[in-house]
Amino acid sequence: GQQLNQxxxxxxxxxxxxxxxxxxxxxxFNTWLWYKQDxxxxxxxxxxxxxxxxxxxxxxxxxxxxxxxKDSFLNISASIPSDVGIYxxxxxxxxxxxxxxxxxxxxxxxx
Amino acid sequence: xxxxxxxxxxxxxxxxxQVTLSCSPISGHRxxxxxxxxxxxxxxxxxxxxxxxxxxKGNFPGRFxxxxxxxxxxxxxxxxxxxxxxxxxxxxxxxxPGYGEAFFGQGxxxxxx
Numbered sequence: 001g002q003q004l005n006q007x008x009x010x011x012x013x014x015x016x017x018x019x020x021x022x023x024x025x026x027x028x029f030n031t032w033l034w035y036k037q038d039x040x041x042x043x044x045x046x047x048x049x050x051x052x053x054x055x056x057x058x059x060x061x062x063x064x065x066x067x068x069x070k071d072s073f074l075n076i077s078a079s080i081p082s083d084v085g086i087y088x089x090x091x092x093x094x095x096x097x098x099x100x101x102x103x104x105x106x107x108x109x110x111x
Numbered sequence: 112x113x114x115x116x117x118x119x120x121x122x123x124x125x126x127x128x129q130v131t132l133s134c135s136p137i138s139g140h141r142x143x144x145x146x147x148x149x150x151x152x153x154x155x156x157x158x159x160x161x162x163x164x165x166x167x168k169g170n171f172p173g174r175f176x177x178x179x180x181x182x183x184x185x186x187x188x189x190x191x192x193x194x195x196x197x198x199x200x201x202x203x204x205x206x207x208p209g210y211g212e213a214f215f216g217q218g219x220x221x222x223x224x
Contacts, residue, residue, distance in 0.1 A: 003153050035117030042115075042201050043154075043213035050211065088154065092211040096167045097203070097211060098141040099153040 006089055006102030014110050019076040021105040023089030030067040032092030034061075037086045037104075047074070078105075079109050113138065115204045115216035123222045132219045134184050136204030143185040144213065145177060148199040157200075160185050162209050168183040191221045 006023045013019055022093055023032070033049055035043035047058050049065035056063055062075045074089060089102040116135040124130050135144050145157040145169075156169040160179035177187040189196055199220050203213040 016184070033213070034209060035215075040199075042117075042218045042219075045212060045214060048212045090154075090213075092213075094209060094211070097144045097159045097161070097167075097205050097208045097213060098156050098167050099144070099146075099154075099203070100156070101146075103153055106140075 001102055004089060004091060004100055004102040006105055008105060009103065010106040010108070012108045012110065013079055015081060016077060017079055019079055019083075019107060020073060021087060021089075022071060023091075023102045024071045024093055025100070026070070026094075027091070027100075027107040029091030029100075031092035032065050032072040033043075033099070034063050034072070034074045034090065035090060037088060037090045039064040039085075043088055046068070076107075080106075081109050081111065083107060084109050114153055115214055117159075117200075117202050117216035117219050118218060120217065121220045121222075123224060124192050125224055126148070126192055128192050128196060129188060130192060130221060131186055131188045131222075132200055132202075134185045134187075134202030134204075134216060136185070136202075137214060140204040140206055140214075141183050142205045142208050143179055143183065144203045145185070146188050146201045146203065147171070148201060148218070154201070157187065159208065166208060177223075192218075194223050195224045197221060 037043040047063040054065040090099040141223040157188040179185045205213045
């Protein structure tokens with residue numbers, strides 16, 4: 001099945017560092033979503049973006065909806081150990097509850 | 112407000128058996144979609160239900176089926192289980208199909224032996 005291109009695949013960073021990850025698609029989406037998943041659990045919604053060019057923050061997280069509607073990025077500032085997990089982007093077409101997910105970015109934070 | 116509830120959390124089945132998984136969406140949410148997550152394929156869309164009707168189906172064989180009840184609760188069924196069906200099955204709940212935000216349950220971990 002289709003998956004969005006998400007990079008980097010994994011990141012090892014030190015506590016306090018900033019993190020950036022992005023997602024690209026060959027198709028346009030009406031909504032971009034970012035999720036975090038811990039092992040054995042379901043994805044938890046972090047940020048939803050609804051308009052091209054939109055920049056949205058949720059605490060230390062900031063995400064942007066690309067102008068072309070084919071990409072999005074997520075920044076995490078001042079990382080902490082509980083940021084460890086896998087981050088997924090997802091695109092929503094606007095007409096159906098069918099999300100297309102990115103390949104995921106595994107984040108490891110060292111003290 | 113209660114979140115999305117999936118039962119059971121874990122299942123072990125034998126090849127050839129069938130299995131039924133259950134999902135209760137967030138109160139007021141009428142759209143339920145199902146996803147399969149495996150290490151190799153990532154998160155893949157299975158199907159979507161709204162108003163007791165399947166609106167979209169992913170690229171999975173006919174052994175995978177589902178339904179939605181009048182209270183929006185949903186079940187998915189996999190018949191004639193294969194080893195490759197071992198995965199985390201996730202249910203997502205949203206207000207309606209056009210609403211982007213989807214909230215996931217904890218998933219059902221299915222192991223086929």
